[in-house]
Amino acid sequence: MSAAPETVSGPLITADGIPLKESLQKSLRRSKIRAALLVAPPLLFLIFVFVIPIGNMLTRSVDDKLINQVLPNTFEAFESWDKVSEPDESMFEAMYQDLKAADKTDIGKASVRMNYAKPGWRSLIKRTARKIKKMEPPYKEAFLQADDRWIDGEFWLSLGIMKDKRTFGYYLNAVDRTYDFDKNVIHVDEERKVYNLLWWRTIQVSIIVTLACLLLAYPVAYLLATLPMRIANLLMICVLMPFWTSLLVRIVAWMIMLQQNGVVNDTLVAAGILSDENRLAMMYNFNGTVIVMTQILLPFMILPIFSVMKTIPPSYMKAAQNLGATPTLAFIRVYMPQTIPGIGAGCILVFIVAIGYYITPELVGGKDGRLIGNMVAYHMQRSLNWGLAAAMGTILLIVILIFYWIYDKIIGIDNMKMG
Amino acid sequence: MALPIYATTGQRIWHYLYMAFCVFVLFFLVAPLIAVIPLSFTSSPFLNFTPEMLSLDPDAFSVRWYKSLFGMCGDVEDAASTMCHNKWMTGAGRSLYYAVISTALATFLGTLAALGLSSEHMPAKRSIMALMISPLIVPLIITAAGMAFFFAKVNLSNTDAGIILAYTILGMPFVVITVTSTLVGFDRSLMRAGANLGGTPAYNFFKIQMPLIAPGMISGALFAFITAFDEIVIILFIGGPDQHTLPRQMWSGIRQEISPTILSAATILVLFSVILLTTLELLRRRSERLRGITPH
16 A cells, blocks of 8 residues: 555555545446336236236226217207207217217117116117118107107206216226216115125125134144144145145136035045934035135145244243243244234235135135126126126236235235245 | 253143144145046046045045046046036146246346346346335236236237247246346456356356356246246136136136036145155255255
């Protein structure tokens, strides 16, 4: 150092003659860029194939553009209508122009949408559109001739629900509410209420399954954590095997076990516990969903609790007993509090997975074991009410993301381990 | 867990009750899977144990459902053989095809992500990690619905490419998780030593880092593979009739023409999962040995 006194007061310099601070910053920047470059391809892939499609679907839950594109004149005429008097010629003319100009498939889609606002729209539009080419003014008479329901003011009033490009209607439908013609939120008719019951049942099933898993998993996890390694590993196979077996195989297996002539009923009858005509109904109902989901999700509960228990030194329990606690007290006051992170992780994980279940309830749930996931699938594939499916999906997703966020805050995503 | 000799009667009773409970739970986990195996050898077309089977009558057992599974049904002459076709085998081939390609992609992308995310200098690490793992958390039905709309828009629905992309998304989080956790035990000074000895970063990666994180990559790949091989929700939403995979065949088997063929398929899949599980356990041991952690 004494050989080069001028550098002592100045900044430290690397062998290349660049100040050390700068050089370090540069290398830090470089390693940041390198890390970012590594992450970029998978991240972009995820964004394009996963995030954007889901985001896109979510926008469907509020989207009401199509109807405005198909019936622009009608909505304009609707605005100038006083909503009290009978619809006049100008409105019919607007409707005529729209129906004539629009594409046939667009009319079909729009009429489906209109049917959600007021049942009957679809057949009304369909029947009228068929005769639209031959129509001559005055259009009001021509329309009435095509279908006399056009005189019904309610159809025209229901346009008010659809005139905005964004609608909150699907979310309302998803919780058994709807708009009346003045866009006030009202309950749907008693006999058409289905969704609140399903939401409630989904939460109920998820909670029951979570608690059942906890109850079954805790003692087993404790056993696995305290047994000698070799035996524990062997028993661990019992836990992991269902985890690794095809979901559908497990469902088939449960069908064999739980059906009317299944193994469980046969055994109970043979043992004289049940009489032949009182066989238990454990399949294709609420019970079926709960039993099968519990078995499927049990490993998700056992594994996190086990891995936490594994880290608890047995000496703590011994120390507590040395200090005069009974084994039970030592277990409750010393051991159990330390397992709470594992319990939390397991419960959140099981709950998150359970709440979005679709396949199991579909196959073993029968009528009263269906969950909200089944409704999403139903509206996606059968009724084709995509707006409603998207709205229910969004609600479900928000609930799950809240729990996911809690999980990340408490346990940390990077602590998630597999197998 | 052994009971001390000085245990009181109460403690003994409690201990045995506890053991019985644990046995019950473990039984609950595996019993259905085990029940499938003998029943798959039934000779009757029904899915329940007949009295003849319980009395071990050899006539009650047969391999006819295995024959039907593998598409050999010419020699079975009864009504049930009419539902014999080879959709099982073609389905298995399809599933294998999707699973292999998507696993390769997922392993590649997932390893890249894990390497980047394990760097201490990675910005926004936690949020990106949460995002990368989110396909595991978001219900499949929502993923499937989103992809169904989107793929229809970009002409990917009912195509093999669409399904492979979707399965890659599902498999990637597993690889990210397993490789990240092997990287926790990775000693970075090894890479510096390699660089010091003149290795290029790429050379060092393939010669030093890759062999050490290989167990993580392989176990992640196994998870990705089994997920893709067993996937049913997405295929129902974005797959056309040409994408008839094994789970899809099982799905229609369960819903429509339930015959014991499905049990023979199930038995094979159970055995398959046992093999996978063993592989994974061996890998875990190898990884521990390599990293110098001996099992205690």
